[in-house]
Amino acid sequence: MSGLFHDLERSSSGAPVAIDDLLMAARWNADGLIPAIAQQHDSGEVLMMAWMNRAALEETLATGRVCYWSRSRQAFWRKGETSGQQQHLVEARLDCDGDTVLLKVDQSGPACHTGRRHCFYLRLTPEFGEVDSEPLIPPDTLYGQKR
Structure with a gap:
């Protein structure tokens, strides 16, 4: 873990940290990427990971x-470029290790390319997986073509 994130463990609420310092200390993978989880800001619903x-x-x-x-x-993939189903940022957070971003967003319509509200529509059990929701908008309608 970065020294900065280790130091922040002991910081008081309200302690400011320069964004450049945080991004420099963040734990990007070998491809320069970090996982980002999108969550609907008002309901807490987890929409997707990218x-x-x-x-x-x-x-x-x-x-x-x-x-x-x-x-x-x-x-770059600006959410909603082709589908119109945009995500607007309400709040962004880094986790305690600096290796995951949480985006609290206001999602218009479905977040998933399948036309469903969220990407986590496959419920798993020890025996099987189950599709637990229908698309809000059929993917062919959402994107105007077959994917």
Whole structure:
């Protein structure tokens, strides 16, 4: 763990820390990415998990519109660019180790590319998995084409 995050364990509430220092000390993976969990700010519903690089996180903090890094496209992914289902940042947090970001967002419509409200629609048991929700919007309607 970074010395900065270790020092923050003993800090009092309200102690300011420069954002650049936090981002420098954050634990980015070998590809320069950090996991980001999106949570609906008012209900606490966990919507999705995606990846951010430093530039995506900085853009998100600066603009209030959530931007991720798409590993498959190797490009920025501004949530809602193609579907219109945007995420607007309400609050961002780093965890105690500096290796995960929590984004409290205001999600318009479905967060999942399947058209469901959230990406965690597969409930697991020891015996099987079960789809537990229907799409709010069919994916073909959401994106205007077959995926």
